[in-house]
Amino acid sequence: MLNALEVFTTVLVGLMVGVEFSVSFVINPILDALPEDSGQLGRSHGGRMLGALMPVWYIGSLALVALWAVAGWGDPGTHLVVTAAALLILSVVMSVLLLVPINNRGKTWTPENRPEDWKEQMKRWDRFHYARVAVIIGAFTLLVTALA
Structure with missing residues (x-):
């Protein structure tokens, strides 16, 4: 049962890392390259969609991860x-203190009301x-290492 938890947790965190990595290095650069107001509208939509998920x-x-740590307490790794x-x-602290306030403003912007x-x-x-x-890449790397 612990092995299933370890694998499931590692896959879930890995998928989260992949989504966040693609936001930084794929999606936002594409949106920023779009003409006129398209990029800002795309970022607002992304802020609403991903901001909920x-x-x-x-x-x-x-x-x-906390459950894994408790269930595997004393195990190597x-x-x-x-x-x-x-x-x-x-x-999570970074998100709440730094990113969410900007995202909460940005997801409401339109070309007519943006600052x-x-x-x-x-x-x-x-x-x-x-x-x-x-x-989160660091966290994922540690989980993969612990899993191995």
Whole structure:
């Protein structure tokens, strides 16, 4: 049963990393290259869609990693799982304090109501997001290592 939990948790966190990585390095660059207001509209839509999904994914992943750490306490590699949990906690704190406030503003923007500094706010979100992606890649790497 513990093996199934370990594999399921690692796959779930890996998928989350893949989605967040693609947002940073594929989707947002594509949106930013679109003409006129298309990119901003796409980011607003993405903020609404992923803004609803990602909190569940992040908290669910953290809960599964914590369960893995408790269920496997004393096993080799548990310290890696605990460290991965700490990194996922950091990613949630980063999200709540840094990314969510910008996302909550951005998801309501239209070409008619967006602030003049909307591009700077999106660049700030991108910088915070790059850091968060690095943190969750670290957590995923630790989980894969613990699994192996």
